[in-house]
Amino acid sequence: MHRAPGLSVRLKLTLSYAGFLMIAGSLLLAAVWMFLLRGWSNGLNIPDLSDFGRAFDPTNFGPSVFVPAAILVLAFLLVFGLVGGWILAGRMLAPLTRITDATRMAAEGSLSHRIRLPGRRDEFRELADAFDTMLAQLEAHVAEQQRFAANASHELRTPLAITQTLLDVARNDPHHDSGELVDRLHLVNSRAIDLTEALLLLSRADQRSFTPEPVDLSLIAEEATETLLPLAEKRGVTVETSGDIAPAIGSPALLLQLTTNLLHNAIAHNLPDRGTVWVTTSVHPTSVLLTVENTGEKLTPQLVSTLTEPFQRGSQRIRTDHAGVGLGLAIVKSITHAHDGTLTLTPRPAGGLRVTVQLPAAPPHPSRSP
Structure with missing residues (x-):
């Protein structure tokens, strides 16, 4: 100006x-x-x-x-x-x-410079402290975006490189089995599509481009459980759901994606046999909680603290054919923040992971006068 x-x-x-x-x-x-x-x-x-x-x-x-x-x-x-x-x-x-x-x-x-104004608190020092806090948040956000862009470029380049290799092999070997080539190209292309859709969903959650409406987390949990029940049965994992009606305000589609990602993560990263997943909902005076807990190998707090970063698949955990695209918990984190909630990941002492999503409770409906 x-x-x-x-x-x-x-x-x-x-x-x-x-x-x-x-x-x-x-x-x-x-x-x-x-x-x-x-x-x-x-x-x-x-x-x-x-x-x-x-x-x-x-x-x-x-x-x-x-x-x-x-x-x-x-x-x-x-x-x-x-x-x-x-x-x-x-x-x-x-x-x-x-x-x-x-x-x-x-x-x-x-963005690394800080004012660090000495002395007792007054108007100028409050302004300086607020500015330092803003700079720290901006620096962390820019660094996160740079890491995300680099990881996204790498992840998107991988299926393209594989596709290019397969096509080169097929061109140099005309007698190669075309059916096998088509199957492998289909698998690679599906993975690229899944990654692109996950990136779009992550961007949508970050931008909060949704209309809030009443939603019951207990019904969302039941729907996600029914959807992933075949996968759980295939892997020999038992899914137990319980809890109270948990009314919240938000996007039903995004909250369903959040719950599905958590449940899929709990099933995929579980014990090789006879694993268990617990999905519970609870109500508090000003908030509602969705908790997804699973058995599995013991995790260190250092590893757990990195699981919500994009493209962190928990490579030190159980390797499965359901590793996903590495954005599951990152999407959960973005959806939670978009709903003004908090996400807490805690390693279980006996092994496995406990994930708690806390969202603001929906305001009670005004009682009708008789």
Whole structure:
């Protein structure tokens, strides 16, 4: 935005300090003249209000030196106010200068710089602390986006490279079995489509492009369980659902995707045989909880803390043919944040993972009057 040049804040503060000092000095000199000098010459009688106008007439002054002395005093106060106000304004605005320098550095792309303004809390330090917090969040967000872009490029390049290799082999070997080639190309292409759809869903969740409406998490959990029950039976995993009606506000489609991702993750990363998944919902005064818990190998807190990052498949966990595209828990995290909720991942002491999604509860419907 283009703005016309104007006076600096420091100069404005300086003029304000000096002007206030001049007014205070003038009032002080007027009080000295009216109540002391005039009162002394009249036998310490307080002058009447009608004498107020004549009090500033130089011909009525008693001491002939009062006017020159008053002028000198006012001149001294003016110089003192300007110099002192300039120094005080500089000291007062020094934190603002540091904040401005940090803002310029951030605008030039340096997000690692921090103000770290010392001293006790005041308005400037609260502004500096808020700016430091914003810079830290921006730096983390930019770094996350850069990692995501690099990982997405790598993941999308992999199926394209495989497709190119298969086509080169088929071109160089005309007698190669075309049926096997078609099957492999179909598998690679399906994986690329799944990855693209997951990226689109992740972008949709981040942008909050949905219309909130009432939704029951318990019904969402039952629907996701019915959908993935064949996969659980194929892998010998038992799925147990329980809990109360959990009314929330959000997107039924996104919350169904969230629950499906959690349940699929719990089934795929489970024990090789006789594994168990528990899906429960609960209600609290201001929130509702969806908990998905599964058996499996023991996980370290360090590994669990990275599972919500994009393209983290938990390679140190059980390797399966249902590894997915590495965006399952990342999508869960984005959907949870889009619904103003919190996502908590905790390793189970006996092995496996416990995932808790906490969402704001839907406001109660107003009771109808009889």
